Amino acid sequence: MHRPIAQTAPVLLFDSGVGGLTVLEELRTVLPQAPVVYAADTAGLPYGTKTEAQIAARVSGLLGRLTERLNPRLVCIACNTASTIALGMVRDVLEVPIVGTVPAIKPAAAMTRSGVIGLLGTEATVRQAYVDRLEAEFAADKRLLRHAAPGLVEAAETKLRGERANPAAIASAVDGLRRMPGGDAIDTVVLACTHFPLLEEELTAAFGGGVRFVHGASGIARQVARLLEGQDFARVAPDYALTTAPDALPESFARAMARYGLADVRSV
Numbered sequence: 001m002h003r004p005i006a007q008t009a010p011v012l013l014f015d016s017g018v019g020g021l022t023v024l025e026e027l028r029t030v031l032p033q034a035p036v037v038y039a040a041d042t043a044g045l046p047y048g049t050k051t052e053a054q055i056a057a058r059v060s061g062l063l064g065r066l067t068e069r070l071n072p073r074l075v076c077i078a079c080n081t082a083s084t085i086a087l088g089m090v091r092d093v094l095e096v097p098i099v100g101t102v103p104a105i106k107p108a109a110a111m112t113r114s115g116v117i118g119l120l121g122t123e124a125t126v127r128q129a130y131v132d133r134l135e136a137e138f139a140a141d142k143r144l145l146r147h148a149a150p151g152l153v154e155a156a157e158t159k160l161r162g163e164r165a166n167p168a169a170i171a172s173a174v175d176g177l178r179r180m181p182g183g184d185a186i187d188t189v190v191l192a193c194t195h196f197p198l199l200e201e202e203l204t205a206a207f208g209g210g211v212r213f214v215h216g217a218s219g220i221a222r223q224v225a226r227l228l229e230g231q232d233f234a235r236v237a238p239d240y241a242l243t244t245a246p247d248a249l250p251e252s253f254a255r256a257m258a259r260y261g262l263a264d265v266r267s268v
């Protein structure tokens, strides 16, 4: 028997770091009345350089604990790395609707004119069979060039904290794609990591004109809204953030979270 959902039950939005804020922004647009708890596994950041087993264990363990504690109405895994590896496993064990984030290959295939799509993601994401399946299903008649750009995760975290994103990390991501055979024909780039839209301005400048970027944030927010249609919401306290950092995070991190309406940052 299903218990009725409490009006105050939050949406639990999860990422390894600040990337999920790009999804939070979109979610606030389509569902401003939904209370949100933003959980960042800052102690596990970055996920992209970890093994599949490490990521699956962290994500399922943490989401299990947080779900028990917070009773969310829905969990949104706002992280491509965690979703492409652990989405199925998390869905099997948690009795709550789960929305994941997967590389936006389908819309990119509809957008490209040249037929050559670039994809920037973490090292772990670009090697996933999940991405192979999306490519086979939606872009079989296109050329998909994948490049791992781990430096962009750190660059996005830095930028959000108010510092300059490392230009070498941006240049290396762009060169990495352009130097692949066929790379000069790329006209559409999938930002397959939720951190990367935070660097869209820098990436646009580095790629030069004629390249369009596509990512899943607004689609994910709409999917969350669809699943929660008809539910009642009551925000009785401001939204807040949880992090797994053992020590206090820098003041600049708290300021960045506050800009997204998460003035209260607590430890898990």
Ligand code: DGL
Binding pocket: 015, 016, 017, 019, 020, 045, 046, 047, 048, 049, 078, 079, 080, 081, 082, 122, 125, 153, 192, 193, 194, 195
């Ligand atoms: N934001 C995450 C993603 O969408 C990953 C960043 C990381 O922890 O490496 O893939």
